[in-house]
């Protein structure tokens with residue numbers, strides 16, 4: 569379970585203060601497929617960054633499976649990310665000088681509980697699933713935006729993380745590929761009880777989410793199933 573208590577993230581730029589997150593409290597159950605929606609600038613990426621241990625809140629607390637993230641050292645944070653979390657970035661964040669295969673294998677390689685045989689097999693499997701195995705020796709810049717996005721999804725999923733955070737993973741995909749990614753998410757969510765927190769702009773994605781949280785100006789304005797407002 570993910571518990572979020574009164575989370576705030578304030579960016580200060582000179583005299584201007586932007587309240588990117590302005591008091592968000594939420595509980596996300598294990599095995600939930602949660603959609604985070606809201607207009608551009610509403611704080612979706614900021615929230616995901618905090619949950620993914622990529623940035624620190626100005627105040628408030630996040631507890632994941634009993635671990636208070638604010639109490640972790642930098643090293644413990646890195647290990648927590650490596651062993652428990654997968655993250656799909658809005659801008660992919662692939663390593664430009666590594667091939668598709670290397671980008672995907674990298675996160676698996678860093679883990680001490682994976683043999684070389686295992687991580688190679690896992691990397692091949694996930695690339696096949698995402699339809700990019702034939703591009704395994706290409707560099708990111710030799711791929712289309714949508715293909716790079718799929719590589720970043722494969723990289724986030726290769727370690728079969730307990731929790732997958734995905735920031736607009738379908739933003740550059742056509743509807744066919746978007747559906748493929750959403751079906752893949754649904755499959756791992758159902759088969760492995762993996763918790764998925766996904767940011768989306770697209771209304772039709774709602775059908776895949778168990779629950780939708782809507783943000784506006786850094787606050788939760790709706791929280792419910794398939795768009796209905798529970799509170």
Ligand SMILES: Nc1ncnc2c1ncn2[C@@H]1O[C@H](COP(=O)(O)OP(=O)(O)OP(=O)(O)O)[C@@H](O)[C@H]1O
Pocket residue numbers: 579580581586587588606607608609610611612613614615658
């Ligand atoms: N590094 C930063 N420095 C200053 N302000 C920031 C920074 N990152 C985000 N913001 C501001 O915080 C607010 C929330 O941004 P965020 O990226 O979380 O929005 P978003 O909901 O993900 O939007 P989008 O749908 O466009 O990706 C915005 O007003 C943004 O300008």
Ligand SMILES: [Mg+2]
Pocket residue numbers: 612613614658735
């Ligand atoms: Mg964003």
